[in-house]
Amino acid sequence: MSQETLVATETAAPSAFVQVKGKQFQLAGKPYYFVGTNFWYGAYLGAAGAKGDRARLIQELDQLKAAGVTNLRVLAASEASALVMSLKPAIQTAPGQIDEDLWQGLDFLLAEMAKREMKAVLFLNNFWQWSGGMSQYVAWQTGEPVLDPDLTKDWNAFMQNSARFYRLAESQALYRSLIKQLIERTNTVTGVAYKADPTIMSWQLANEPRPGSGEAGAENAEVYVQWVHETAQFIKQLAPQQLVSTGSEGSRGALDDMNLFIEAHQSPFVDYLTFHLWPKNWQWFDITQAEQTYESGLATAKTYIEQHIAVADQMNKPLVMEEFGIERDGADYRPQATTVWRDKFYSEFFQLIEKEAKAGRSIAGSNFWTWGGAGRTQRADFIWQAGDDYLGDPPQEPQGLNSVFDQDQSTIGILKAHAAAMNAL
Numbered sequence: 184m185s186q187e188t189l190v191a192t193e194t195a196a197p198s199a200f201v202q203v204k205g206k207q208f209q210l211a212g213k214p215y216y217f218v219g220t221n222f223w224y225g226a227y228l229g230a231a232g233a234k235g236d237r238a239r240l241i242q243e244l245d246q247l248k249a250a251g252v253t254n255l256r257v258l259a260a261s262e263a264s265a266l267v268m269s270l271k272p273a274i275q276t277a278p279g280q281i282d283e284d285l286w287q288g289l290d291f292l293l294a295e296m297a298k299r300e301m302k303a304v305l306f307l308n309n310f311w312q313w314s315g316g317m318s319q320y321v322a323w324q325t326g327e328p329v330l331d332p333d334l335t336k337d338w339n340a341f342m343q344n345s346a347r348f349y350r351l352a353e354s355q356a357l358y359r360s361l362i363k364q365l366i367e368r369t370n371t372v373t374g375v376a377y378k379a380d381p382t383i384m385s386w387q388l389a390n391e392p393r394p395g396s397g398e399a400g401a402e403n404a405e406v407y408v409q410w411v412h413e414t415a416q417f418i419k420q421l422a423p424q425q426l427v428s429t430g431s432e433g434s435r436g437a438l439d440d441m442n443l444f445i446e447a448h449q450s451p452f453v454d455y456l457t458f459h460l461w462p463k464n465w466q467w468f469d470i471t472q473a474e475q476t477y478e479s480g481l482a483t484a485k486t487y488i489e490q491h492i493a494v495a496d497q498m499n500k501p502l503v504m505e506e507f508g509i510e511r512d513g514a515d516y517r518p519q520a521t522t523v524w525r526d527k528f529y530s531e532f533f534q535l536i537e538k539e540a541k542a543g544r545s546i547a548g549s550n551f552w553t554w555g556g557a558g559r560t561q562r563a564d565f566i567w568q569a570g571d572d573y574l575g576d577p578p579q580e581p582q583g584l585n586s587v588f589d590q591d592q593s594t595i596g597i598l599k600a601h602a603a604a605m606n607a608l
């Protein structure tokens with residue numbers, strides 16, 4: 184290894200890493216509060232040549248930085264799959280086989296993020312179908328065809344099938360092998376080992392890992408809690424300077440059982456709590472009945488936020504509202520559609536976060552779902568196809584559903600104001 188690389192691989196000063204002190208994040212010895220977004224496709228844009236779009240990536244990072252958005256949640260693993268709405272190409276092309284172009288895309292993304300003093304949360308799996316995820320691991324191990332929810336429309340069966348992942352030893356070994364490969368990877372752009380890179384704030388077990396669904400899901404509760412603890416411990420042993428999180432939605436992602444959410448996050452190897460907030464998906468707000476459902480939807484959402492702040496305070500761990508999204512007005516996916524209701528919800532959520540953070544409570548930041556930036560669909564049906572622009576909306580959802588585009592000036596203004604408030608804490 185060259186002298187330069189040796190030097191580059193020296194671990195950065197510990198304070199450069201985001202750390203946890205009680206229920207607060209610390210960075211460089213000061214409290215760390217942030218405004219973030221979900222930028223799951225960042226590594227894909229970072230790939231060289233036609234597989235990626237590095238010019239667009241740099242443009243997106245510059246616009247996000249200018250808006251005060253400096254914490255990015257990024258997909259670090261995806262699995263090749265016959266699931267009709269899954270991402271193509273995939274990072275894991277076959278069991279244990281990695282598309283090096285896409286991990287070099289992640290290298291490039293992290294290098295560009297470091298230049299902009301941004302922090303990354305890397306999620307390593309997916310409970311849902313849009314990146315292969317746990318149900319693809321199950322298919323690889325069992326040889327059974329994937330249970331495709333976009334064909335069967337049976338989401339409970341899909342969720343129960345995904346949850347089989349927690350019990351399958353070969354799948355766990357394959358998943359851990361990928362995790363170990365990535366944590367021990369040396370960034371081909373910077374020469375810095377991933378485990379020594381302070382740009383990486385957190386290794387995240389998965390996107391929205393759930394124990395399963397309904398009554399049957401309750402039978403998985405124990406193995407789910409054990410999976411969280413053991414996987415978090417495995418990661419922490421490999422990357423002791425970085426944080427570990429689950430990617431949970433909160434109680435809604437724990438069979439609507441807050442006690443199960445608490446139990447799953449008690450592990451000393453889980454450094455902070457995450458929750459997600461989906462007024463539309465959880466039928467609290469209907470954009471097509473916006474006047475009628477806004478007040479009650481907002482009240483329910485605020486209650487959900489407060490419940491999770493209370494739990495994190497009690498557990499003495501930091502808390503991040505790691506996903507939330509609202510459609511464009513009239514359920515219109517087009518960038519020219521207005522975002523009055525989205526802006527109202529974003530403003531209310533940010534005011535609540537600012538108030539509670541200022542009061543010294545556990546909430547430290549949020550990542551809206553999701554940055555679409557310059558991405559645009561050319562499809563009349565808004566359905567993503569391989570080779571299309573990446574928007575914030577993953578392949579299984581209409582392109583434009585929750586994406587905040589580069590021209591959404593009202594929303595970007597709200598983000599900037601929130602960033603100023605959070606930076607002043």
Ligand SMILES: O=C1NC[C@H](CO)[C@@H](O)[C@@H]1O
Nearest residue numbers: 311390391464506577580
């Ligand atoms: O992680 C997620 N949570 C909700 C998003 C919007 O429905 C969805 O696209 C994604 O799977």
